Amino acid sequence: MTDLSRRNFLGAGGLALAGASMISGRTQAAGLPEAPTMTEATMQPPLYPTSGPDYQPVVTLNGWTLPWRQKGAWKEFHLVAEPVVRELAPGMKAHLWGYNGQSPGPTIEAVQGDKVRIFVTNRLPENTAVHWHGQLLPNGMDGVGGLTQPHIPPGKTFVYEFICQKSGTFMYHPHSDEMVQMAMGMMGFFVVHPRDPAERRVDRDFVFLLNAFDIEAGSYVPKVNTMLDFNLWCWNSRVFPGIDPLVVRQGDKVRVRFGNLTMTNHPIHMHGYDFKVTGTDGGWVPEGAAWPEVSVDVAVGQMRAFEFVADAPGDWAIHCHKSHHTMNAMGHDVKTYIGVNMNKTAPAIKKVAPGYMPMGGAGMGEMGSMEMPLPDNTLPMMTGFAQFGPVEMGGMFSVVKVRPGLAADDYKDPGWYKHPEGTVAYEWTGEQLAEPARASPPDSGVKAAEFRAIDPRKRPVRAAGGHGNH
Structure with a gap:
């Protein structure tokens, strides 16, 4: 891309340009490139190259690609680490840390062999540093504060310079107070395209990062000391139904790349x-070695890429197969009431907790269609509707929308799929079916439970020798 055009980017879906004033290093006299920012949580169109080798740019779910300027032989980018506000889904915003107005930060795109110069300005209240996860580069550019470089103090700008030695799928994230800064949302995608435009070419290339937060109901800031009990499982700091669909033209060759910066694996x-799984964070899988899957697991700190030809139109779900990761705002201590009759207990509870609603006795699916009062800035556990009713999902869930006849650069949501007549599952209304053969279930010795409110003053007296407090 040539020098940044202020006119072009100010009009592009919420992008704005903001300069920085402080710089360290030998490039001080050259001045800083401007730092585009964006606060919207909507997918931006791909940023096609206007000079240098051709490539198919990526599309970031609920995100965008960072513009750059060409300065001699160097491709220059400017990242600003700063506090941000991110809408996780309609109805909930989080106060996070990120880059250039968003969490995750903008995607960086380059070409194998590019000389990249990345300015990082620190507007956080503490030191930071940036590690270029998976890149092969000089040790002093690796971004581990205290080990390979001084930490970047608040208000200062540091410069990273390296050559993109190989194409592939990479990330960037802090290596300075890493636990806090990553828990607050600091991360971003880094894609390096092959030098040969025909190598590994696809028609559409989607990217997103997997991250997670623990934000209590009604609050805004993540609990940074949480290790396992996260309650918001995200793609690019968004949860369903706020995650963009992957819109695909029928017949396209499609690549999906994702990286995992949570604290657990995700299938x-x-x-x-x-x-076919075609890429890892270590590089491309040789074409003859790519393996077929319908699910691919990604461990903590890993990247994966898979490819397919979009020959089947429809609205196809894509999600983490850990079922709890497709839920929003989960309470880990919620009791299981399946099989419990709450009819007698509910009126007693309502006397002390007006508005109480007994739920869960027949499963949790009813939560998908009920709109219960919630604290401000809190998402329901299940939310999102499609053409046939509540989807009963949340968290790490989206839809691959394959449609014929789209333009090559059309990523707009086409709405719900119009199924050909006779191709949707339907209710049987014919003659009554015979009872299927089944094995007799074992007798557990326990009937369906019935919760009852018991006045402790009227508790039955136990026989002698019994323990009345057990």
Whole structure:
């Protein structure tokens, strides 16, 4: 891309340009490139190259690609680490840390062999540093504060310079107070395209990062000391139904890349297709060694890429197959009431907790269609509706929308799929079916439970020798 055009970017979906004033290092006299920012949580169009080798740019779910300027032989980018506000989904915003107005930060795109110069300005209240996860580069540019470089103090700008030695799928994230800064949302995608435009070419290339937060109901700031009990499982700091769909033209060759910066692994499953795993954070899988899957697991700190030809139109689910990761705002201490009759207990509870609603006795699916009062800035556990009713999902869930006849650069949501007549599952209204053969269930010795409110003053007296407090 040539020098940044202020006119072009100010009009592009919420992008704005903001300069920085402080710089360290030998490039001080050259001045800083401007630092585009964006606060919207909507997917921006791909940023096509206007000079240098051709490539198919990526599209970031609920995100965008960072513009750059060409300064001699160097491709220059400017990242600003700063506090941000991110809308996780309609109805909830989080106060996070990120880059250039968003969490995750903007995607960086380059080409194998590019000389990149990345300015990092620190507007956080503490030191930071940036590690270029998976890149092969000089040790002093690796971004580990205290080990390979001084930490970047608040208000200062540091410069990273290296050559993109290989194409592939990479990330960036802090290596300075890493536990806090990553828990607050600091991370971003880094894609390096092959030098040969025909190598590994696809028609559409989607990227997103997997991250997670623990934000209590009604609050805004993540609990940074949480290790396992997260309650918001995100793609690019968004949860369903706020995650963008992956819009695909029928017949396109499609690549999906994702990286995992949560505290656990995620088996990503896509419906309707089998695909080939073609890339890891270590590089491309040789074409003859790519393996077929319908789910691919990604461990902590890993990247994966898979490819498929979009030959089957429809609205195909894509999600983490850990079922709790497709839920929002989960309470880990919620009791299980399946099989419990709450009819007698509910009126007693309502006397002390007006508005109480007994739920869960027949499963949790009813929560998908009920709109219960919630604290401000809190998401329901299940939310999102499609053409046939509540989807009963949240968290790490989206839809691959395959449609014929889209333009090559059309990523707009096409709405719900119009199924050909006779191709949707339907209710049987014919003659009554015979009872299927089944094995007799074992007798557990316990009937369905019935919760009852018991006045402790009227508790039955136990027989002699019994323990009345047990």
